[in-house]
Amino acid sequence: MTTLSLSDAIAWVAAVFVRNGCRAECAQSVARALVAAEADGLKGHGLSRISTYLQMVRSGKIDGQAQPSARRPRPGVLAIDAAHGFAYPALDLAIAELPALATAQGIAAASIRRSNHCGETGLPCEALARKGLVALLFANTPGAMAPWGGRQPVFGTNPIAFAAPLQGREPAVVDLALSRVARGPIVAAKQRGETIPEGWALDADGNATTDPEKALRGSMIPLGDAKGAALAFMVEVLAACLPGANLAFEASSFLDGNGPPPATGQLLLAIDPAAFGHAGFGERMAALVGAIEQQPGARLPGTRRLANRARAGREGIAIAPEIEAAANA
Structure with a gap:
């Protein structure tokens, strides 16, 4: 089994996608996201995705040459078209543009349509939190979960992510799917x-x-049963209806090269804490975190992910033979 440093793993993954017809900037964006998810211990969004991503690129289900574009229909809204490419370059565009909009408006939103699988949803939120913003991400995914009491999938697993800055330490990050797993x-x-x-x-x-x-x-079983199904409905509205993306039951699979592009959506919100008329956000966050961490056995959301990341930074990432074989096929 090959072990690579994080930087070497990013270079290796990027080279795989360039060889398969992706533009270099896109390949780098995909590689950073997959390696970050692998390092964080979220292997379902990590290097295991290389095989299915390549299937989608080779079939044209993902356009590896796509360049996302953005419009400003209102002062606080960034409307991004991922152009049937990977979600990651579109999210990079949102992360680059949202801080200035949020600072000017207090709150700003980026909607993304004609998108695809967006991997570890906590990462874009974390990137915005590092810039001092509170962030939320909603994403819809191909149909995988029935409404409560039904049998036919209408919703995806529809992940939600959140991040908030903390003074002198890594942001607090929440990242979860609305299915039980x-x-x-x-x-x-x-x-x-x-x-x-x-x-x-x-x-x-x-x-x-x-x-x-x-x-x-x-069908996946929703987290919290009927409550999870209700939240999945909410995410479908925010991530598909608002951006103008495909609904979950209209989207093709993220897991193969069959059918048309899935054209799913994401909604990324950025909130400037300084816009709320007081300077106490950092102190309030510190008090909240302290109340959690002073209790034996309690931990802040995202702590395990940070420990995994630190270990991967020291030890590198192992490339399983089946992943290496898929990348070289």
Whole structure:
């Protein structure tokens, strides 16, 4: 098994996508996102995605030459067209443009349409938090979850992410899917030929299943049951209806090269704490964090991710043989 430093892993992944027809800037953006997710321990959004991404690029489901573009329909709104390319360059554009808009307006939003899988959703929020902003990201994904009481997927796993700056330390980051588990671990279990725990998903007939193949053809169980399904509805409105993207049940799969581009959407919000008429945001955040961390066994959201990242920075990232084989196919 090959082990690479984070910088070498980014260069290796970028080279794979350039060889497969992606423009260099796009390939770098994809590589940074995949390696960051791998380093953070979110392997379902990491290097395991190389194979399916390449399938989509080779079939034309993702345009590796696409250049995202942005309009300003209102002063605080950035409307981005990902142009059926990867989501990551569109998110990079949003991260570059939103801070100035949020500083001027107090709050700003970037909507992204004609997009694709956006990986570790906490990363764009974290990038904005490093610039002193509070950030939220909503993303819709291809149909994977039925409305509560139904059987046919209408919603995706529809992740939500949030980040807030902390004085003198890494931002606090929340990153979660609205299914009980993200779809990535089920895909990974299928690739390894393993079963999944009962309670993760239902088959196409609405029965509990431990077979990842049947789970991927059926429906994910929402986090918090009916409450999770309601939140998935909310995300569908924010990430698809507002940006003008495909709804989850209209989108093709992120997991193969079949069909048209999925054309899903994202909504990224940036909030300037200085715009709220007081200078106490940092102190309030410190008080909140202190109340959590003073309790034995309690931890701030994202702590495990930071520990994984630090370890990967020291030890590098292992490239599994099957991933290396897929990259070189």
